[in-house]
Amino acid sequence: MDICDGKKRRKVSGGVRGCRRSVAGKMKREAGMILRSLKVEDNNHTEPMEEEEEEEEDDDCFSISFLRSDRLEPAVVMSPRYSLLREVGRGSYGVVYEAIARKTGARLAVKRLQCDAPENVELALAEFWALTSLENRHQNVVQLEECVLQRNGLAQKMSHGNKRSKQYLGLVEMSLKGERILGYPAEPCYLWFVMEFCEGGDLNQYILSRRPDRQTNRSFMRQMTSAVAFLHKNNIVHRDLKPDNILISQKSGSPVLKVADFGLSKVCAGLNSRNSEEYPAAGAGSKDSNQNNMGNINKFWLSSACGSDFYMAPEVWEGHYTAKADIFALGIIIWAMIERITFIDAESKRELLGTYVRQGTDIVPVGEALLENPKMVLHIPQKARSSMSEGVKKLLQDMLAVNPQDRPDAFQLEVRMDQVTCAS
Numbered sequence: 001m002d003i004c005d006g007k008k009r010r011k012v013s014g015g016v017r018g019c020r021r022s023v024a025g026k027m028k029r030e031a032g033m034i035l036r037s038l039k040v041e042d043n044n045h046t047e048p049m050e051e052e053e054e055e056e057e058d059d060d061c062f063s064i065s066f067l068r069s070d071r072l073e074p075a076v077v078m079s080p081r082y083s084l085l086r087e088v089g090r091g092s093y094g095v096v097y098e099a100i101a102r103k104t105g106a107r108l109a110v111k112r113l114q115c116d117a118p119e120n121v122e123l124a125l126a127e128f129w130a131l132t133s134l135e136n137r138h139q140n141v142v143q144l145e146e147c148v149l150q151r152n153g154l155a156q157k158m159s160h161g162n163k164r165s166k167q168y169l170g171l172v173e174m175s176l177k178g179e180r181i182l183g184y185p186a187e188p189c190y191l192w193f194v195m196e197f198c199e200g201g202d203l204n205q206y207i208l209s210r211r212p213d214r215q216t217n218r219s220f221m222r223q224m225t226s227a228v229a230f231l232h233k234n235n236i237v238h239r240d241l242k243p244d245n246i247l248i249s250q251k252s253g254s255p256v257l258k259v260a261d262f263g264l265s266k267v268c269a270g271l272n273s274r275n276s277e278e279y280p281a282a283g284a285g286s287k288d289s290n291q292n293n294m295g296n297i298n299k300f301w302l303s304s305a306c307g308s309d310f311y312m313a314p315e316v317w318e319g320h321y322t323a324k325a326d327i328f329a330l331g332i333i334i335w336a337m338i339e340r341i342t343f344i345d346a347e348s349k350r351e352l353l354g355t356y357v358r359q360g361t362d363i364v365p366v367g368e369a370l371l372e373n374p375k376m377v378l379h380i381p382q383k384a385r386s387s388m389s390e391g392v393k394k395l396l397q398d399m400l401a402v403n404p405q406d407r408p409d410a411f412q413l414e415v416r417m418d419q420v421t422c423a424s
Contacts, residue, residue, distance in 0.1 A: 080102060081101070081102060081103075082099045082100065082101055082102065082108065082110060082194065083099060083100050083102055084097040084098075084099045084110055085097065085098045085099060085100060086098050088109070093113060093114065093119075093120045093123060093124075093263075094111055094112060094113040094114070094124075095111070095112050096109055096110070096111045096112075097109070097110045097111075097112070098110075098197060099194070099197075107197040107199070108145065108194055108195065108196065108197050109194075109195045109196065109197040109198070110192060110193065110194050110195075111192070111193040111195065112190055112191075112192050112193075113127075113190065113191045113192075113193070114188060114189070114190055115171055115174075115189040115190065115191060116188060116189065118174050118175060118177070121171050121174050121175045122175045123263040123264070124171075124191045124263070125171060125172065125175050126262060126263055126264065126265055126266070127193065127261070127262040127263045127265065128147055128158060128191065128193070129267050130236050130262040130265040130266075130267055131144040131147075131193075131262060132144065132147070133234065133235075133236065133267050134234055134236075135234075138226070138227060138230040139256060140223045140224070140226055140227035140230070140256065140257050140258060140259060141227050141230060141231065141258065141259050142195050142196060142198070142247060142258040142259065142260040143195060143196045144193060144194070144195050145194040145195060145196070146158075146194045147191060147192065147193050147194070148191070148192040148194070149165070149167055149168060149171070149189070149190075149191055149192075150189070150190045150191075150192060151167055151188065151189040151190070154167075156168070158191070167189070171189070195260075196249070196258070197249075198247035198248055198249045198258050198260075199248075199249065199250055199251075200247070200248030200249060200250045200255055201247070201248060202243055202244050202245070202246060202247055202248070203220075203243035203244075203246040203247075203248065203257070203333070203337070203353065204243040204244065204350070204351070204352050204353050205248075206248045206255065207243075207337055207340070207353060208340070208342070208351060208353070212340065214387065216255070217337060217338055218421040219254075219255075220255075220257055220337065221334055221337075221392075221417055221421055222417055222418065222421055223256065223257040224246065224257055224259070224330055224333065224334070225330065225410070225413055225414050225417040226414060227257065227258075227259040228241070228259070228326055228327070228330055228410050228413070229410040229411055229413065229414040231259070231326075231410075232297050232323050232326070232409070232410040232411075233410070233411075235267060235268040235269075235296075235297055235300075236262075236265055236266070236267055236268070237265060237266045237268060237297070237300075237302065237322075237323045237325070237326060238259065238262065238264075238265050238326050238329075239264040239265055239266060239302070239306045239307055239325065239326070240261060240263070240264040240265070240306065240307045240308060240311075241259070241307075241311060241326055241329035241330055241333065242307075242308050242310070242311045242329065242333065242354075243333060243336075243337075243352060243353045243354075244261075244308075244352070245259065245260050245261040246258070246259055246260070246333070247260050264306045264307065266302055268296075268297055268300040268323075297322070297323045298322045298323050298324055298409055299322065300322060300323070301320060301321070301322060302320075302321055302322065302325075303319050303320060304319065305317060305318075305319045307325075307329065309365045309368070310332065310343070310352075310354035310355070310356060310365045310366075311328075311329040311332045311333065311354065311365075311367075312325070312328075312329070312365060312367045312368070313325040313328035313329065313367045313404070314328075314367045314368070314370045314371040314374070314402055315371075315404055316367065317367060317368055317371050318371065321404065322404060323409075323410070324404035324405075324407050324409070325404070326410070327399050327407045327408065327409070327410065327413060328367065328399060328400060328404075328407065330399065330413075331396050331399030331400040332354065332355050332366060332367075332400070333353065334396065334399075335355045335380065335381075335396050335400075336353040336354050336355045337353055338381075338386070338387075338388055338392070339355075339381055339382055339383050339386055339388070340353070341353065341354065341355050341356075341382060342354065343356060343363060355382075356369075357369040357376075357378075366378065366400065370400075370402045371402075374402045376402075378397065378400060380393050380396050380397055380400075381393065389420065389423065391419070391420035391423055392420050392421075395408075395413075395416055395417065395420050399413065
């Protein structure tokens with residue numbers, strides 16, 4: 001079942017169209033109150049735990065230490081393996097907290113998704129399935145540490161395809177049927193995703209709070225391309241690439257991009273299985289095997305119009321597209337980043353990176369404009385004083401081709417991106 005995010009919105013504020021799934025982050029003050037503990041189960045264990053594991057069971061999930069408000073749902077409480085310090089972001093179906101691992105002191109991000117309706121369950125399971133399907137890590141894809149399913153005072157560590165967990169199977173059934181299943185209790189149900197914390201914010205915040213820097217742009221272009229190539233090699237189409245969903249980690253001293261938010265992603269099942277030795281690192285694997293995998297994923301057709309308006313390819317608006325839609329979205333992001341093209345989001349009022357086409361006093365997403373006028377010529381670069389090289393210009397034109405067959409696949413893009421960024 002394809003995952004989509006409802007109907008396309010047409011909210012206009014000051015002549016600017018609104019983006020779908022925009023996130024207005026709300027910061028909450030710390031309150032230092034540790035809440036009572038709930039019983040924790042690990043649905044991966046069918047036999048009694050060893051003594052060492054039993055000692056850890058009382059220190060296995062979350063404690064919450066922020067100030068409650070009317071906007072927060074009833075407090076979710078589990079035995080404290082992680083302490084939630086503050087709220088750092090809130091979307092239409094989930095909340096993200098900064099957290100700390102109580103044993104190691106490591107900073108983490110914890111995303112809580114409420115599974116109270118089939119559409120929310122679909123989004124939560126899509127993210128879970130995408131992140132758990134990755135057999136290897138990639139430095140430019142956000143890392144999932146663990147996922148916990150919590151309902152009715154019981155927390156279970158999630159494992160993909162676990163047939164022993166009635167709660168997990170109930171969520172899957174609800175997602176597949178598209179309706180609340182008969183007899184399923186109405187108590188709040190949550191999925192908690194524990195992930196690496198990215199202290200540098202998202203790509204919008206990072207780029208727009210600093211002076212233009214060509215070296216940073218080149219590095220980010222290579223990193224984003226490498227991440228998308230890795231996902232496509234692993235049969236995952238992201239379907240919602242945008243600056244909001246690209247986070248920045250600065251733990252190594254230099255900024256490292258992390259593609260995140262896989263709620264609209266699609267794991268293209270049925271393609272050739274991956275060999276775990278084939279993709280040990282970014283760009284690894286033989287040329288032939290990579291090309292074969294790219295060819296397979298680009299033959300997998302999707303039909304739900306998903307994503308955010310300003311980054312959607314023409315064919316996504318029509319609802320018949322492949323992984324090449326991710327290449328188009330990446331082209332929009334890179335173009336906007338290099339030339340610092342922005343718009344004001346109608347819902348959050350934030351300034352966001354995004355390229356568009358002007359039609360009178362209105363601005364129109366590039367993909368929608370190309371769908372209406374396939375012969376339209378995109379003026380790349382837009383700004384007269386742009387420092388964009390001819391190589392980058394030609395690559396962006398190819399990435400934004402109206403016909404998906406004229407765009408490079410992710411493997412070809414990775415090779416060409418290395419060439420143009422080294423030459424510029």
